[in-house]
Amino acid sequence: MSQQMDNSHRKFLQSMMTNGIVDEQRAAMLYQQCCDTYKTKCLPDKLNDFIDTINSKLQPLFMQIRKGWSEEDGQQHYALVNVAETDISRMSSDYADYELVLFRKTIELIVVSETGQASSTDILNSTDTMTTKKLKKSETEHLLNRLVRDKWLTEKRGEYSLSTRCVIEMEPYIRTMYQEQLKMCHICHNIAFQCQICENPTCCIKIHNPCVARYFKNKSEPRCPACDDFWPHEIPEIHQPLSQSK
Numbered sequence: 001m002s003q004q005m006d007n008s009h010r011k012f013l014q015s016m017m018t019n020g021i022v023d024e025q026r027a028a029m030l031y032q033q034c035c036d037t038y039k040t041k042c043l044p045d046k047l048n049d050f051i052d053t054i055n056s057k058l059q060p061l062f063m064q065i066r067k068g069w070s071e072e073d074g075q076q077h078y079a080l081v082n083v084a085e086t087d088i089s090r091m092s093s094d095y096a097d098y099e100l101v102l103f104r105k106t107i108e109l110i111v112v113s114e115t116g117q118a119s120s121t122d123i124l125n126s127t128d129t130m131t132t133k134k135l136k137k138s139e140t141e142h143l144l145n146r147l148v149r150d151k152w153l154t155e156k157r158g159e160y161s162l163s164t165r166c167v168i169e170m171e172p173y174i175r176t177m178y179q180e181q182l183k184m185c186h187i188c189h190n191i192a193f194q195c196q197i198c199e200n201p202t203c204c205i206k207i208h209n210p211c212v213a214r215y216f217k218n219k220s221e222p223r224c225p226a227c228d229d230f231w232p233h234e235i236p237e238i239h240q241p242l243s244q245s246k
Contacts, residue, residue, distance in 0.1 A: 003053040008034040013054050013080075016065055020151055021079040021165040023070070027051075051078065068168030071116070071194045072154070074210025074238075081169040088173060094150070098133035099143050102126070106144075106153070107170070110162055111178045116193030117159040120144065161194055186226060187211035196233045203227040213238040 011034040016022070022030065031050055035042035051065050058064055062084035070077055088100050088107075095103070105126040109118035123144065127135045135143070144160065147153040151165045167174075171191065175182065185192040185208045192206040205226045207215065213236045216222040222231035 003049065005053050005057050006038065006040060008038045008040045009050065009054050009057075011037060012050070013058075013065075016078070016080040021077055021163075021168070023073075024076040024078070027078045066168055068164060068171075069188070069190055070164040071167070071192075071208050071210070072164065074208070074213070077164050077168070079165045079168045081165075088170070091152075098130065098135070101130055101132050102135065102140065102143060103147060103152070105130075106147075106160065107162065107174070108178070110160065110193060111174065112181050114197065115159075116195065117161045120158045120160065123160065167191065167193075185211055187215055196231075198224045198227060198229065199232060200224065200227050200229045203229065209236050210238070212236060 012030055015030050015034075019026075028044065028047055031047050032042050034040075048067075055064050062082060064081055064083050065078055066081050066083075068077055068079060069075075088104055091100060091103070102123070106118055106123050109122055109126065110116060120141075124137060124140050127140055144153065144155070148155050148160075148163075151163050153160050153166065154163045155161075162170075174191070183192050183206045184190065185195060186205040187207050188211050190208070192208055195206040195208045196212050197207075198205045203224060203226050205224065207225075212231075212233070215225065216231065216235045217238060222235060223229065224231055
C-alpha cells in the first residue's frame with residue numbers, strides 16, 4: 001500500500017523542480033532533510049518508496065522522478081522528467097522551433113560519433129543545412145550555452161555531449177530515432193555514448209568509462225571481455241562519491 005503524500009514529499013518535489021536532477025547521494029540528503037523538517041520517519045532504504053509516493057501524484061500531470069545512470073561518473077541520479085511525449089517537442093514551451101531543430105542535429109552528431117561527443121565546429125557547420133532559420137555563429141553559441149545551462153548538454157573544451165538529464169528523459173526518443181546506430185555497453189547493457197571501444201575490428205564492443213574502471217580493477221593485464229584481445233586504453237580510476245572519498 002502506497003504511503004500518503006505529506007509535506008516532506010512536497011518539499012522534496014519542490015527541490016527536484018528547482019534542481020531538475022540530483023545524484024543519489026544528494027537525493028538521500030534531501031530525503032533526510034525533508035523528513036527532519038516535518039518530523040516524519042526517515043528510513044534510509046526507503047528512498048525509492050518515498051519517491052514512488054510522489055510519482056503516484058505526478059502521474060496525472062505526466063511527470064515523473066526517474067532514476068538513471070551517469071556515463072560520466074557511474075553514479076545513479078534522479079531527474080524530474082516529462083513523460084507525456086517521447087520526443088523533443090516536449091521542450092517547445094522553452095525553445096523556439098529553429099532552436100529545437102539545432103538541438104536535434106546536435107543529438108544526431110553525438111549519437112553517430114565514435115566518441116559520444118560533437119565539437120562546437122561541427123555543430124556550427126550543421127546550421128548550414130537548416131531550412132527553418134539560418135543561425136549566426138553568435139546565436140548558435142548562445143543556444144549551446146543555454147542548453148548546457150538547462151542541463152540538456154555538457155561541454156568540455158569545446159566538445160559537447162548529452163547530459164545525464166538528457167539521456168534519462170530523452171532515451172525513448174533516442175532509441176526510436178537512432179536504433180540502428182546505438183550501441184550498448186557490454187558490461188551494464190545501457191546505451192553507450194562516452195565509452196572505450198575494443199580495437200579488434202571483428203569485435204568493437206563499447207564499455208562505459210566507469211564500467212571499464214570497475215571491470216578491469218586489479219587486473220594486471222586487461223583483456224576485452226568479448227574477444228580476449230589486449231585492452232589498450234588507459235584504465236580510469238573508480239569514481240567515489242564525496243562521502244566515501246573523504
